[in-house]
Structure formats: structure tokens, C-alpha cells
Amino acid sequence: MRTDEVSTMSATETRDTPSATDRHNWRMLPVILAAFFMYGFDGNVVNVTIPSLQADLHAGQAALELVVGGYVFTYAAGLVLGGRMGDLFGYRRMFLVGMASFTVASVLCGLAQNPTQLVVFRMLQGLTAAAMVPQVLALITSTFPAEQRPRALAWFGVTGGLSGICGQVLGGLLLVSDLFGLGWRVIFFVNVPIGIVVITLALRLLPTTASGRRPGLDALGILGISGSLALALVPLVLGREYHWPLWAWILLVASVPAMAAALLWERRLARTGGQPLLDLTLFRSKVFNAGLAINAAFMAFFTSYIFVLSLMLQTGLGFSALHAGLVFAPTAVLAMVASLKGKGLVAKHGLRVLTIGSLITAVSVLITAVGLQVQGGGISQPVLLVSTALMGIGNGLILPSLIGAPMAGVKPAQAGIASGMLSTTQQFASVTGVAVLGAIFFAKLGDHAGAGAYAGATELAAWIALGLILVMTALVTVLVRAAAASAAEARAASDASPGDVAPAKA
Template identity: 55%
Template sequence: MTTPDPRRWLILPVILSATFMASFDFNVVNVAAPSLQEDLHAGQAALELVIGGYAFAYAAGLVTGGRLGDIFGYRNMFLIGMGTFTLASLLCGIAQTPGQLVVARLLQGITAAAMAPQGISLIQAVFDQSERPKALSWLGVMYGLGGVAGQVLGGLLIAGDLFGWAWRPIFLVNVPVGVIALVFAARLLPRGRAEKRPKLDPVGVVGISLALGLALAPLIIGRTEGWPLWAWISLVASVPVMALTLVYEGGLSRKGGQPLLDLSLFRSRTFSVGLVINVAFMATFSSFMFSTTLLLQSGLGLSAREAGLAFGPFAVLSMLSSIYGRPFIAKYKNKALAFGSGVVGLGMLALALETQSLGADLSIGYVMGPLCLVGLGFGFVLPSLIGTVLAGVRPHQMGIASGVLTTTQQFSGATGIAALGAVYFTTLGSGHGLTDYAHASRSVLWITFGLCAVLVALFALLPRLTADRTAPQGAGAADRPAAKSAA
């Protein structure tokens, strides 16, 4: 076990800045959607690509980004990723057409995938085993806070119309933040890389990225294009492409090679069940935020600033429950996480019932109560998801595991928006009144409420966690984390 870096608590905010920025830019375009439509004349397909394209590129590149960190060093990849992400944000901010913005958003997602996976590996390097759960929980806090800030701060920036730039400041704000983060990262982040320098596995990179792309592209734009033949072919083709890639990865591992995706990770029940929990949770979170934003702005007629401020109590409660819920989770473990998921579900159920009973009489006052309840539950659960999944991972697998985890989170978030967004817009049809938007929101809320019920059941399947760390009690050596020896 190595001695913890004495600057580790100064390093942590630098790491968290990447997590916050990646999450912020995933969510901020939700509240900017009406402004984008008006200023750039973006159609529904382009709008969904601006929103979902970032998530697709981010999800498709995360596993590769994690492996590149193992090869070239986590510090180097963090600096490269942060620098190129800042540049991509500038390109988003100066885009003049929907096509330019879509391309810039794809680049933004790819560069975010280069910087974000390094965070978990850097935490493993600079913190000792007793401190890692706390540091990892802050990653979860920043992920959730970045998502909520995308709604709140994004709304304020758009409403402020700084310099007459309309929606552009939501991307341009990343430029000074990114420059500052680069300066501190260059000064503070430790040098080094994994003890055993792995190979890249280009077949795995192409196969996994292609399978994800084939699955997500039709989900994003298939409905707006009327579900043409190519969309169905793409969706179906993603299954054999992924299956063949996994067969290749398994064969490469048996031959003593270094596959991009280490299938032995899934032998841990903690890791496998934890990934399923993340799929359900992130799909719920992303689709709820997307549909609720549309309800507030298009249904209730709130401005971007008013909609952003409406998420203010959500943000505060989410932050407070993220910070002060740790002792409760440490004491009651999986039961506490199941309880938090139940609180989220109750908030969604309450809002679904309100949209059904009130219809055209729905007002912001009625929405705020359920929204606060959802924020309280989300903040309670989200910070613990990372540590829960990684509890069963060996140290030498941490880079790949973090890439798989973050890929799963982002892809499920994008899929949630695409799939439940299709449900939303299909239910909405040609309607434009509050009753129509309430009905469309209700269709999504019932589905997300069902996902919350699944979450409560899934937490019961996880091995029982110890009170002082995220490793499962009674796990074998393969399921216990240990200190990582190099950055």
C-alpha cells in the first residue's frame, strides 16, 4: 500500500471539476431547447441530436478513455481531455447552424470521455482505502449537482441573455472554468500510469463503439424520421455486433491477451447487479429531468429562468441529502439505498397523480412538492452508486471497471431520454395545451415510477455492505478493493 498523497484534498476538487462539467453539459441543453429552436431554427431531430449526440459520443468513448489512461497515464489523459473539452465547448458556443452545433456536441462528448474516467483512477491512486469511499461519494455528488445545475444555472444564463448571446453562454462558461482547471491540474495531479501498461485492443474499441452507435442512433432520431427501414436494421444489427465483440473479447482474454472489456468483472454479483441498478437509476433520472423541463417550459409556459429557478429547491435538497445522508447509508447500507429509491418513486407517483387529477389546472405550486421529494431521494442515492458498483472490483481492473460503469451510466441516460422521449412526444402528438403536456408527462412518470420500484427490489439482491466501506461483507478476495500502486 502506498502512502496517500499529502495534496489529495487539493487534488480532489480538480478531479471533481471534470465530473461536474461533463454532467452539466449533458443536462444544460434540456433547458436551452426552446432557445435553440428559436435562434438556430433547429428541428426536433436536430434538437434530439444536440441532446443525445453528446451522450452517445460520451458513452461510446468512456471505456476507451479509461484504457488510454492506463496506457498514457491518468494525468496526461486528464489534461488532454480537459483541454480538448474546453475547445469543443468554445466551438459549441460559436456554432452558427444546427449542423455545426451537432458536430461540436459530438466532439464535446468524445473529449469528455477522455477526461472523466481518469477521476476514479486518480482517486484510487492518491487516497488510501479508508478515505476512498468518501472521495468516491463526492464524485456522485458532483455528478448529481452538475445535472441539477444544468437546469438552474442554464436557465439563469439563458434568461440573462449575456451580451445578447441567447443560449451561447451555457457552453462558453466552460472556457474560463476549463482553463482554470487545466492550470491546477498541471500543478497538482500526480504523474505515472498503471504498473502494467496494457495494449489498446483496436478491435474491441471499434466493436463496442459501433454496437453502441447502432443501438442509440435509431433511438435518438428514429421516431422523428418515421421509423424508416434503416433505423430498424441499425437497431437489430447492434445485437450481433455486440455479441461478436464480446466473443472476441472473451477469446482474447483466454489467450492471455488484454481485451478492452474484461468479462471477468461480471463474475462479481456486486458489479453486475450494481450495473443494472445504474441503468435503471440513470434512465429514470435523465428522462425525468427531460420531461419535467418540457412540462415547466412548454406546458406551464415558464421562461428558461423561471424553469431553472423551479429546480432550485430540488438542487438544494439533493445536495443536502447527498452530504448528510452518508451516516444513514453507512448504518443501514442497502436498505437505506432502497429507501432513497422509494422516496424518488413517491415523488414521481405524486406528480403523476397531480397531472391526472388537475390537468389544465396544474400550476407550478403543485409541481414543487413532488419535485422536492424526487430531489431529496436522488441526492440520497446517487453518491453511493459509484462505490456500490466498484466494491467488488480488483485494483488492477479499476480503470476498465470505471470505464464500464460510466459508459453504462451515460448510455442508459441517453437511452432513457431517447426511449421515453419517444413515448413523451408520441403521447403529446399535435397537442400544445397544458392538458396535453400534463398527459405526456404522466405517461413518462408512470414508467419512471415503475423503474423506481425495480430499483428497490434490486438493492435487495446486492451483497450486504459493511458499515465502514463499500466492499461487500463476506466477499472473497476477488471482491475486496485494495490500494492502487500508481497513478
């Protein structure tokens, strides 16, 4: 009788304990995703405040470029270090430090009295975001069991997509409402109550999960990786504004050997038993490599395409910030709906859903390109709304798999650095996409003004964006093959050692 009672209790505990853990994980998820949303929202909302910044702070073109690009630059340059700091000091601690610092930096941005102050505080804000965002992916990877991780990663991808669109829509609403007479400053001050709530909930819900190891800081690796990224990002962010001077090309070219030297150091450090900043063993996985390439192609497309469309709507067609934001509203709404449906479709049909989403997004861009070719500067709003609606559906099907593709097979001990590498790839691709497509757009536009000229430049950009989406679709095929090969290898290894005990979940 006693044996039966013990057996029954053990079985009950086996069922209840994972259930309690699962509930706790899903309560934690929206808290950490709020941080990722805040980063993406603040990265995009400043685009709709540019006229206000010009009028209030008398900001010139260079300052405006730095308000937008400086944030991206410091964020991208600090991501790998942010991931390593999470491995070193714990994901929970770095998340809290990053969120508190991001909130303070947001207050400083809202209090800025001149363009120089705003640029400095925006760069600080990007750096603090680099401390907290890698911990989001690391916490998901290290706390969620393997069978639930794709669903959690899907929500991460959805959050990233929605934050960009909401930056346009909600940013316009905040400016129009002019809360408390704060004008453009409200877009930064709104982070204060949100940050306080997130910190309060994070203190209660975030586990003290770390990578299980205490890596060294690798100061030379930090300097080499961050420095080489800086050499590339500075000209990409500022080159177009300054008409691509010689120094921009010199820095861009110098970034290649600088990165090569940094990677050689990282490999040497690993061979000699050290702890390099980058875990180069991640690149042995074809799945991780293909996943990174897909993320790069998508981010280069999405960020640059939204940038160009925003310019056409507001500057070319004369839409207000709110009107332009509402054009993108179908993208935000339908991306959410499609992503909710997409999770089930991914579970049933696998990565084929990613291909379908890519093709739907390609159709949306094609509609815009053809509409601009036929209607020019008089492109109708129904055409724009149909295009943005289809883009929302396509992106909603893409996002559930986009982040999970490279991260799903990452070991918990590699979560921090892998998330930093993924986020760095995304940001570098975004900056490169905006720089390249923006340069082509402005080269086509030239000194012309008016709706027709902007429509012609946007049409050219749309055809190039369509090419990026098709490249992404081709990369999905590579990913599918790599994933199938990896699964076959795992099954073969499992069959070869049937007596091995599966490792416990971190």
C-alpha cells in the same frame, strides 16, 4: 537512546505521511470533479437553449435533436476507449488532454455560425468528454485508500446529480442575464475560464498514477465495441425524431449480434494471453453486476423523467427557461444537503440507506402522478415543488452509494476500464430511457396541444418512471445479498491465510 529516537521518528512519519497524502487527495478531488460537473452541465444546459437556437441559427428539429443527442452519442461510444487510454498513457495525462480538448471544443461550439457546425462541434465535445471523465473515477479508485474511497465516490455521485439540475437552473440564469450580449453562446464560453483554472490546478495536484500495467490497444475490440454501441445509439437518439423508420429498427437489431461478436473476441483474446479492451473478469463479481444494474435503472429513470418534466413545464405549461429551472432548484439544493447527511448514514447503516432513498424518490414521483391525475394541466406549483424537493432528498440519499456500489471493490489496476464500463452503462441507460419514455410520452400526446394534453402524457410517463424506481429498489436487495456474500468470502479467505501480507495501496 538512539534506538528510541529512530523508533519515535518512524512512528511520527507513519502518522504524518498518510495525513499529508490524505490532505493532498482531498485537495485534488474538487479539481477532477469539476471536469465531471462540466460534462454533465453541458449535456443538460442545451435543453434550455433550444428556442434561442431555433431563432438565431434557424435550426430545424433534426439539427436540435443532434445538438443534444450527438453529444451523448459520441460520449457514450468513446467511454470504454477513454478508460483504456487512461490505463495505457496514465490517468493524469489523459485527464489533462481531455480537459484541454473539451475547452477547445466548447469554444468551437460557441463560435458556430450554422446548425451543421454546431452539431459537428457538439459531437467533438462529447468525444473529448469521453477522454477525461473515465479518468475521474480511475483517479479516485487508484489514489484514495479503501476506507476513504466510498466518501470520495459519494461526492462523484452528488456531482453528477447536481450537474444535471444546475444545467437547468444556471442555464436559465445565463440566458436571462445575456452576458456581454452573447445569448446562447455564453453557455459554451463559460467553460473557458473554468477549463483554464482546472488545468492549472490539475498540473499541480494530480498524481502520475496509472494502472501499473501497459495494456495493448486492442484495435479490433475498439472497433467492435464502439461499432456495436453506435448501432444501438444512433436509432435510440434519432429514431423518435424520424418516426422510427425501418433503418432505425435494422440498426437496433444488428447491434445485438455485433456486441455478441465483440464480446466473443474479447474473451478469445483474454484466453490466448492478449489484452482485451474489456476486462470481462469484472463481471464475475456479483457486486459489480448488481451495481451496474442499479446505475442503469436509476439513470434510465432520472434522465427520462427530468426530460419529460422539462417538456411539460416549458412547452405544456408555458414556463420560461428560468421559471422551469427554478422548479428544479429544490432538487439541487436538497440533494446536496441529503448527500452530506447521507454519507454518515451509509457509514452507519450501509446500503439500507439506498433503499430508503429509492422509496423517498418513489413517493416524489407518485405525488406528481397523482397531482397530474387530479389537477391535470392546472397542477399547482406547491405540488411540483413538494415533489421536486422530495426527489432531491431521495436522490441525495441514493447518490452516495450509487457510484460506490460497483466501484468500491475494483482493483486499482482495473480502475480505468471499470470506470469506462460504468459510465458507458449509465449513458446507454440514459439514452435508452429518454428514447423509450419519450416515445411513450409523444405517442400519448399525439397531435394534441395545451396544458391538459401535456399533463396527461406526463402522468403516464410518471407512472412508468415510478416502476423504474421500484425495480431499482428491488435490485438494491440483490446488491445487499451479493455484498454480504462477498464480504463473507473475503473473511474466509483471510482466515485461511493469516500469514499473508496485505498488498500496498496503489
